[in-house]
Amino acid sequence: MIKTTDFCVICYKDYFTPEQLRSLKFGDKITFTDPIAKNLDQILIPAEKLDLLTKKEIIQRIIRSTSVQENWKKVDYLSKLVYGDSKMLNQNLHLIHKNPEIGKQLAEQIENSPQSISNLAGFTLGIFNSLNVEKLKNISELSQVIEEYTNNFKRSELIY
Structure with missing residues (x-):
């Protein structure tokens, strides 16, 4: 030196x-x-060549990212409020991993026709009360969180 x-x-x-x-x-x-x-x-840089990640490895890394996990938890929480089952949309979230465009379609479907996914928790005979009005807000929020999940997934995918 x-x-x-x-x-x-x-x-x-x-x-x-x-x-x-x-x-x-x-x-x-x-x-x-x-x-x-x-x-x-x-x-300074070793001559080591790294293999490219497979699609499955990329998805696994994205799923472990903090932002995607936080959105997943929000989807579970809001699914419990809207549909009475926190795991109701898990299958749909896995489909988003294969094709992120499904996320936008799912968010629109929940916003426009949430009962097309499953029966809504707590709604009986179409009678609206103050609890049902609150659940309608949860439907809108669930739709937004699914869009956020999709966007976070797409952003993370660009990194890998």
């Missing part, structure tokens, strides 16, 4: 002749040519 006031240069002392090494003093300016410059790509 050769230190200077502004920076240091790390190199083999073999690059210099014994005469240069003996005469070199602190503060001296020196110019030298690296005799093995052709191997520089091997010095």
